[in-house]
Amino acid sequence: MQISMTINGTDVTREIEPRVLLVHFIRDDLRLTGTHWGCDTTNCGTCVVLMDGQPVKSCTVLAAMADGHTITTVEGLANGATLDPVQQGFMEEHGLQCGFCTPGMMLTARALLDHNPHPEPLEIREAISGQICRCTGYATIVRSIQWAAAHPAGANAETSPSESTEHEVRA
Amino acid sequence: MQIPAPFDYVRASSVDNALALLDRHGPESRVVAGGHSLLPMMKLRLARPDWLIDINDLFELDYLLVDGPVLRIGAMTRHTTLLESDDVRRLFPIISDAERVIADPIVRNRGTIGGSLCQADPAEDLSTVCHVLEAVAVVRGPAGERMLSMADFHRGPYETAVAQNELLIEVRIPIRTGSASAYEKVERRVGDWAVAAAGASVTLAADGTISQVAVGLTAVGLDRNVTEVEAVLIGQAPTEALFVEAGLLASRSCDPLADQRGPVDYKRHLADELTRRVLRAACRRAAASASDTTTQEG
Numbered sequence: 001m002q003i004s005m006t007i008n009g010t011d012v013t014r015e016i017e018p019r020v021l022l023v024h025f026i027r028d029d030l031r032l033t034g035t036h037w038g039c040d041t042t043n044c045g046t047c048v049v050l051m052d053g054q055p056v057k058s059c060t061v062l063a064a065m066a067d068g069h070t071i072t073t074v075e076g077l078a079n080g081a082t083l084d085p086v087q088q089g090f091m092e093e094h095g096l097q098c099g100f101c102t103p104g105m106m107l108t109a110r111a112l113l114d115h116n117p118h119p120e121p122l123e124i125r126e127a128i129s130g131q132i133c134r135c136t137g138y139a140t141i142v143r144s145i146q147w148a149a150a151h152p153a154g155a156n157a158e159t160s161p162s163e164s165t166e167h168e169v170r171a
Numbered sequence: 172m173q174i175p176a177p178f179d180y181v182r183a184s185s186v187d188n189a190l191a192l193l194d195r196h197g198p199e200s201r202v203v204a205g206g207h208s209l210l211p212m213m214k215l216r217l218a219r220p221d222w223l224i225d226i227n228d229l230f231e232l233d234y235l236l237v238d239g240p241v242l243r244i245g246a247m248t249r250h251t252t253l254l255e256s257d258d259v260r261r262l263f264p265i266i267s268d269a270e271r272v273i274a275d276p277i278v279r280n281r282g283t284i285g286g287s288l289c290q291a292d293p294a295e296d297l298s299t300v301c302h303v304l305e306a307v308a309v310v311r312g313p314a315g316e317r318m319l320s321m322a323d324f325h326r327g328p329y330e331t332a333v334a335q336n337e338l339l340i341e342v343r344i345p346i347r348t349g350s351a352s353a354y355e356k357v358e359r360r361v362g363d364w365a366v367a368a369a370g371a372s373v374t375l376a377a378d379g380t381i382s383q384v385a386v387g388l389t390a391v392g393l394d395r396n397v398t399e400v401e402a403v404l405i406g407q408a409p410t411e412a413l414f415v416e417a418g419l420l421a422s423r424s425c426d427p428l429a430d431q432r433g434p435v436d437y438k439r440h441l442a443d444e445l446t447r448r449v450l451r452a453a454c455r456r457a458a459a460s461a462s463d464t465t466t467q468e469g
Binding site for chain 1: 172173174175176177178179180182203206207210211213214223225227274275276277278280281361362
């Protein structure tokens with residue numbers, strides 16, 4: 001069957017078998033290997049992508065079900081050469097160790113901040129509770145997302161004193 | 172790598188179209204909603220439909236509507252929508268309690284109430300919630316609509332009264348004045364199925380006594396409400412001693428199996444403890460909302 005979708009702002013059309021899972025379509029057909037394929041059982045969340053702005057586990061969505069929808073993968077987070085504040089936060093606060101869970105974590109963080117620009121630490125933990133970091137680096141992941149919340153325009157933009165104070169207190 | 176066996180895929184454009192597709196493709200066709208139960212089963216080849224009928228475009232079934240004395244929930248309403256609804260939290264806190272602990276937030280973006288009820292997993296939370304709230308399932312087929320009580324809808328583990336050529340389209344929950352509810356689950360980790368869970372709905376009369384009560388249990392081998400507690404609780408003022416008695420009855424009425432989530436005696440203990448907790452919470456909430464109303468009226 002033929003499917004079409006918008007991935008990271010680009011329209012793609014491909015011929016696929018209906019049984020192809022979205023994660024494999026993204027990795028194997030589109031060669032966007034930033035989306036990782038982990039447990040294959042809807043548990044680990046490393047395959048998270050945004051479907052119409054909402055995080056979904058792409059090992060449990062058929063590519064056919066994404067036909068006509070808008071998908072964002074980790075490759076679509078940055079705006080040209082400018083990293084998304086979430087990506088900057090993961091750099092600033094050491095939000096990754098081995099990096100395997102990072103793409104999914106960052107996409108969930110992006111969706112969380114779009115929905116709730118000033119999440120409490122507990123709300124961040126709740127948002128990423130369907131994702132596993134086997135390095136157990138959750139504390140720095142939470143801090144990375146807090147950094148992004150405190151710097152909505154990223155590192156290059158001027159940050160108001162209140163925002164940086166808030167960040168220091170929470171961290 | 173887990174890949175489903177080959178199948179043909181078709182997207183339904185309306186409820187009538189979905190029913191026509193089910194009729195055309197017959198017993199080897201399956202409806203997929205959120206897909207978070209069916210797709211894992213297909214990946215493990217526990218399910219091998221020839222045709223998959225995708226109903227995710229049926230936005231006509233994605234609604235929450237307070238309609239007089241009834242809350243109407245469209246079958247395609249996602250878990251996230253239920254969790255975020257103020258009407259649901261106000262009218263049926265048991266649903267919000269349960270939704271908070273169903274799978275994880277990302278799975279809740281896809282999973283639907285209709286899919287959960289039709290999957291009828293014995294450890295599924297919304298089946299218990301709907302039993303406790305005396306929900307009615309609206310099922311549509313070629314011959315029209317029929318309304319089923321949960322007792323008639325839910326036939327047992329993985330089995331419902333929805334025929335192959337029918338579709339669950341709506342869940343209706345009666346709104347009762349003076350009523351409140353609660354749900355609590357014990358799980359090994361976020362996103363896991365329940366080791367055990369309990370839900371309760373309570374209506375308090377003007378004098379503070381219990382005029383209606385329902386208690387249900389999840390994952391402990393009971394496909395109905397714990398009707399045994401009604402005789403003990405109805406007409407009584409809610410007290411800790413009563414909750415203890417109800418908990419004991421609940422632990423005796425269930426029939427859990429030992430598995431990797433725990434031995435039988437632990438699950439009976441949870442049935443007891445969680446029954447007490449949800450009754451306590453439901454009574455506290457009902458009393459609080461009654462005093463709110465009194466304040467407003469006064």
